[in-house]
Amino acid sequence: MPGRNREIEALIEMMARLPGLGPRSARRAVLHLIKKRAVLLGPLADSMHKVAATARECSVCGNIGTTDLCEICADPKRTNGELCIVEDVADLWAMERGGAFRGRYHVLGGTLSALDAIGPEELRIPQLAARVAAEHISEVILALNATVDGQTTAHYIADELAPTGVRVTSLAQGVPIGGELDYLDDGTISAALRARKGI
Amino acid sequence: MPGRNREIEALIEMMARLPGLGPRSARRAVLHLIKKRAVLLGPLADSMHKVAATARECSVCGNIGTTDLCEICADPKRTNGELCIVEDVADLWAMERGGAFRGRYHVLGGTLSALDAIGPEELRIPQLAARVAAEHISEVILALNATVDGQTTAHYIADELAPTGVRVTSLAQGVPIGGELDYLDDGTISAALRARKGI
Structure with missing residues (x-):
């Protein structure tokens, strides 16, 4: 131009x-x-160079960090035996912002999708079965998105892990905190009603 | 986190x-x-470094480029004598995308604003008067935004340039191409009606 x-x-x-x-x-x-090139453009370029040179996937869980073992996998204070399965690193970060989960993670790197020809081998599902056996996992928490692909993947993983006898759970579905019924879709209201509990 | x-x-x-x-x-x-760090993050960081090291304001018009005189000011094929006044470099780029103007530009760097204490000295208005005299400008086209501040600045510049006798014009106001009357605000419709012309 x-x-x-x-x-x-x-x-x-x-x-x-x-x-x-x-x-x-x-x-x-x-x-x-x-x-603002002096205070913003230069430092941003430096920061990008630094990240480009050091960023890598954790060899165990798939989280992104700068070491072979990410900060969560390397943290001795995290609970062993609980494994939270997420689709993507962004979902792992979202779980960590919540701060309620103190176990370890496993990042799949996507969801099963017949349309996009993504099968279990394209995701980190084989590694997951290996970890469940090797790390003496007692509970696998499926924190996959509440989409069709996410739920298909959740069911596939639950079936795969059934022979190991590990407890497989998934995030509860219902009314979000602060949510107004009038603005919720019918599916969410139905799910929340089915999963109703005593006060 | x-x-x-x-x-x-x-x-x-x-x-x-x-x-x-x-x-x-x-x-x-x-x-x-x-x-995509190999194909995107590295090259983006390089590109930012290059721009951070070379970008500068044109000493004549205020456009952003990598040389003391920007590509438009240095282009011998552009028409001399027509000066288009814009608030910002983004507006200059928008005018160039239109491709209808072949003269030179003058970037003010903002608009007059009593609230933000921006007077003529904070903008490139003194330099504008000097250019009109030195470059034998025959027409000054005010391409300022159709906001209160933009139009205040346009009137101020028109008053300032009145003694020089240069012709001062501004962009036409009216219905945008492809615009539907039903979606336009009342001010635009009134302005378009006042500026109506024979077919």
């Missing part, structure tokens, strides 16, 4: 490829970065 | 400060970058 420098153009194009940013917000972000 | 590495954490915090990104989209973007 005339009036725009080739290097700035290249930076905008790369930024526009990030999820959540389009061409317009990429232009805005790059202009903002250039205006 | 537990489970997240300090360097990754720092990168997410910096990304979350960009306009258009919040904490959640910054996390998503950083995870995406880490997953």
